[in-house]
Amino acid sequence: MNSTYSVDCTVNGIPQQGTDSSTGHPVWWPTAGDDADKHGTHVSGTIAASHNGSGVDGVNPNTTLAAIRVLKHNHTYLEQEVCGYVWAAKAGMDVTNASIGNRSPDYPGKYAVDKAYDTVLQRAVSYATKNNVVNVASAGNNKLDIDNIHDDTSLDRMRRQIEKRQPREVIGQAIDASNNENTFNPLTGLANQQSQGLGGSGLSLASNKGYIVPAMLDGVLAVSAVQKRGTYSVAPLSRANYSNYGSSSIDVAAPGSNVYSTYGTNYAYMSGTSMASPHVAGVASLLKSVHPDYSVSQIEQLLKKQAKERYNDLEAPADGAEYRGAGLVNAYAAVTEDQEQPTVSAQYSTDGGSSWHDLANARISGKATIRVTATGAVSSVSMNVDGQNRSAQGGDSYNGNATATVDVDFSTLTAVETCSLVLKAYGLNYDVSNDDVSKTIQFQAGRDAYATVTFDSNGGSTIASQNIHIGTMATQPMNPTRSGYTFQGWYTAKNGGTKYDFSQTVNGDMTLYAHWAKEPNALQRLAGDTRYDTMGAVVNAANWKTGGTVIVASGGNYPDALAASGLAGTMNAPIILTDGNILSPQDQSQLNQLAPSRIVIAGGASAISNTVMNSLKNICPNVQRVAGETRVDTSLNLYREGSGWGSTAVLATAGNFADALSISSYAYHMKAPVFLVNTNDLTARQRSALVSGRFSKVIVVGGTNAVSDHVAANAQSITGAQLVRLSGATRYETSEQIARWTMNNGLSMNGAVYATGANFPDALAAGPLAGKSGSATLLVENANSPAVSFSAEYKGKVDKAYVVGGTNVVDHITANAIADSLGLRHAQ
Known part of the structure; x- marks a missing residue:
């Protein structure tokens, strides 16, 4: 966890950093009384476990993790969750994952305080979204159709129970209203008042429009969990029997059952929508890496578009419990699809690679090395020049490159020829037809009746050389300047020689030298x-x-x-x-x-x-x-x-x-x-x-x-x-x-x-x-x-x-x- 961005929001909803003097740990670490099931480390490992050959790899091992603690002793309050989203926005985080969920009172409800809870939290989520934070949350483990959760008559029982208590003791708390059989029971929830733990990329918290928050708040991707139906590795995927669902409320599905990940200092299997949402958060972070300039809306649309390609990998619900959303989250597509074409270039070197120059329109008169480079999402690059073919393979990275070189020798040419280099770069974008690049670059090779007139300014300002046809006249350049001296003209020798007449024709390469007269000093x-x-x-x-x-x-x-x-x-x-x-x-x-x-x-x-x-x-x-x-x-x-x-x-x-x-x-x-x-x-x-x-x-x-x-x-x-x-x-x-x-x-x-x-x-x-x-x-x-x-x-x-x-x-x-x-x- 990155301590610079990690924070504790459980003290009056005010972000705290530093060290807890009683434990010696950062204030955002779990403390005595917190749930000890290592839920947060499991979620974090799914997102970003290191690629170190041990245990598991996270979806995006290169992401930076931060913990925003919004639960204390397995309870949370409105101001704590608001603090979390606001902190994520102000800290400049890219993605939040909320593997927790609160069941808010009947919204809009007849009590103003009920409506206020969702409204305030919605504003916090919207603030994060406006600050370019992609928010992901688990949909919950209650087997509920959350499109229609407000019709459940048990909510009336919840209302009555709430009325028996002081609203401030209940409103805003994270309530797990499921009993051991995972059936929805608000009374059990009020008795337990439990929430799943914190973990994720940036903030770990989840909504569109309803009762499971933050999952159902606008600006949050709600994630359902899927599991294999059977024990075979190719067994079809279906809704996990505990996962909430809803054709309008679920945005995307992800694996959530028997997920192997970090568990404290070890590894373990865990199940739940809490295990599904970090897969989506990790993919969102991959997309942010590939498309750093994309808005939240663009990232969400692209994530859903890529998930749709795996829609048919999910079994249609026989019971009508629609859980698939846009489809199955697609990590591979996140780093391979919709990349820009590779960028290609060609250079040449005549000094063994010490210096390189643009090949286009260049003239190579002798031996040289030609290099082509393709940068970006490239699988390979090839070129054909001077009857020679060369190719090179790229990596499987969306930010890789491929370089091929070839040695040429044009010193035997007796006249200048126009040569062409044909290069091709093949992209990694398997779903885009124009991700390959073909380019023809022309250059000149050999020698012809050209001469170079070089101007040695002899301590003065630089004058560019001239390449002219033999038998024609050089153009007299602008006079160079030299502080404290007066220009006398161009001469055929550095010291002495004759003043050059620019009306005469040039018969070969030559160097002209500036002569100077020292100016007198000033009084x-x-x-x-x-x-x-x-x-x-x-x-x-x-x-x-x-x-x-x-x-x-x-x-x-x-x-x-x-x-x-x-x-x-x-x-x-x-x-x-x-x-x-x-x-x-x-x-x-x-x-x-x-x-x-x-x-x-x-x-x-x-x-x-x-x-x-x-x-x-x-x-x-x-x-x-x-x-x-x-x-x-x-x-x-x-x-x-x-x-x-x-x-x-x-x-x-x-x-x-x-x-x-x-x-x-x-x-x-x-x-x-x-x-x-x-x-x-x-x-x-x-x-x-x-x-x-x-x-x-x-x-x-x-x-x-x-x-x-x-x-x-x-x-x-x-x-x-x-x-x-x-x-x-x-x-x-x-x-x-x-x-x-x-x-x-x-x-x-x-x-x-x-x-x-x-x-x-x-x-x-x-x-x-x-x-x-x-x-x-x-x-x-x-x-x-x-x-x-x-x-x-x-x-x-x-x-x-x-x-x-x-x-x-x-x-x-x-x-x-x-x-x-x-x-x-x-x-x-």
């Missing part, structure tokens, strides 16, 4: 809604390693971040810009991604507050502030914080940002300290640092209005270093001059960064990005900026460059001019 725009969003995009583009050092500087002013560009180079660190008063969400996100082991704050508390510093400590405990009283002092202290400096020092004005921005990536890459200086003089501490730094080269960025000749000469004098001044008439010319000089002094244009010269935040964040890849930083104003014309000198020589900031600071026209000058595609 990348790094931008966000705010300066901190832009900074985040810039930092992400550099792919910094985690666990290193990060420099944090104010995004509200420029000096500290500019001065820190060289220090960042010595530490291989990005520069994160933040609001001075609060750590922005963008900074928190970037710092969480970078997971630094050290954070250096560039600038004092007026630039980056202690509140921000504390927030940074929550991310990384190792936070250090480097600052001075002035921006000049801060730049000097940033120099002193570093180590591993290069041999070049940079002097830039402390009064503006443009010149230092342009040199920032050089300072980063060359590890050159940036000293922010006053226009007219160096401080004593700056002079000391320049001397102790032993620099061999001093670069002054900007004109004499930014850094005077006096300051430049003083720096050269005290260091003895080579002095280089890089300047122009405007900040944009200065930026171009700086970039031009750096091209010959360690930087390149591959990975160059372009930013607006009108403001500082974007370029501040981008300096480390360019410096990390050894590229220039250029300031632009518009499409005519000097940086654009300078970039044209490197057209086609770079595959990566960035424009930093949104279109409100570097517009599309300017960005497109930059891309064109470098030979890159426009930024998106």
Whole structure:
């Protein structure tokens, strides 16, 4: 029994599952006081006993059994039976078997409570039927004509007996009103109040329109029992002497006498309509297996139609007690009749069966294996091809298959021929004239004046090959596509060769190859809604390693971040810009991604507050502030914080940002300290640092209005270093001059960064990005900026460059001019 679907309905008609704590058994198992005649196991075995070589086989050994208990101590009540049918419907069962029967009071009767019993139970059965449950029930063992049971005067005696009791004590109980002589006696029934046990497929319960319920409820197949008349195995079948009958009430007959089946843990013979109905329930489950989409009505009609074929196997009743219904239940027909025709197919393989292809309209030019398959209710399949005959037998299953194969060789054919394969599949449907299938499949064999033109897209999208007549032209296909490349045409060789002319004729098999030209990369725009969003995009583009050092500087002013560009180079660190008063969400996100082991704050508390510093400590405990009283002092202290400096020092004005921005990536890459200086003089501490730094080269960025000749000469004098001044008439010319000089002094244009010269935040964040890849930083104003014309000198020589900031600071026209000058595609 399947415990998932089994249930106990004997507690107030409410389905119960689980384990009975007093017995350790499932709640739906029999308990003390129940009938111990193993009735339920006998019924269950008839339906589904396993095909295991022991005892008996059930009608359908593959069905899943569930028990729905509606009797307790051999009594049942209306709500219990209603619960059973409703549970069967809701659990999705296919078939119920009710090897029990109740004799309800005279229906319709003069008492409303009498009528209610049948009405309520009928509704439960109808609910199950509407949910596609086929319901089967035994007709009873009272020798009664149940078509006319209401005329029995003994019912009046039953009525009087009922009136002496409380109706609730009787109405709805399962009453076996037969005495030991199997004669109908309601008084005996009221005294015994017994019912036969539970067993079956899904629910075990049974009616059309009357007094034996559920057998006579609408939507229930009522089953009478038959027995052999005589001891011979071929003895005719007749009504079992105990079975109820009725020409209008009985739907189908089944064997019920001396039925051998499971009996507890053993086997035994039992007799009764209880033994007949599980035969019908088992056949119904077979039909549901064969026809899973059939409705209840279709299953019942088919079951009766097949039973009618065995009608003449039942003896006509000499006493007029009609018991046959539609006829004798027909299990064999359930799995052999009215099956659909077998489904047939034919395939071929040229690789020993590793892969199979549809034979219809195929062309086989050499050796191959041809396979035909018939699936379904098939007894055999045969084929004839290339003068060879092959056949294979199917099983006796309604869901079997048969496969036959044959090896062919068409390699000796000098021309293409149309061949035919004739296959036949023979079905199991002995009562259907068209259950056999004949089919002719045509295909081509051999070779003719055909050639195959194959297109090798060489990394691009797939292009189908063409089979064409030799002497005709191939059709030029649609151009393939390949991301990042431009299609150049079809060539006769993968590398080199000549471009193919599709106006020429084809003389044999050939392969054409796609040639491609790599498309330039696109200029990348790094931008966000705010300066901190832009900074985040810039930092992400550099792919910094985690666990290193990060420099944090104010995004509200420029000096500290500019001065820190060289220090960042010595530490291989990005520069994160933040609001001075609060750590922005963008900074928190970037710092969480970078997971630094050290954070250096560039600038004092007026630039980056202690509140921000504390927030940074929550991310990384190792936070250090480097600052001075002035921006000049801060730049000097940033120099002193570093180590591993290069041999070049940079002097830039402390009064503006443009010149230092342009040199920032050089300072980063060359590890050159940036000293922010006053226009007219160096401080004593700056002079000391320049001397102790032993620099061999001093670069002054900007004109004499930014850094005077006096300051430049003083720096050269005290260091003895080579002095280089890089300047122009405007900040944009200065930026171009700086970039031009750096091209010959360690930087390149591959990975160059372009930013607006009108403001500082974007370029501040981008300096480390360019410096990390050894590229220039250029300031632009518009499409005519000097940086654009300078970039044209490197057209086609770079595959990566960035424009930093949104279109409100570097517009599309300017960005497109930059891309064109470098030979890159426009930024998106």
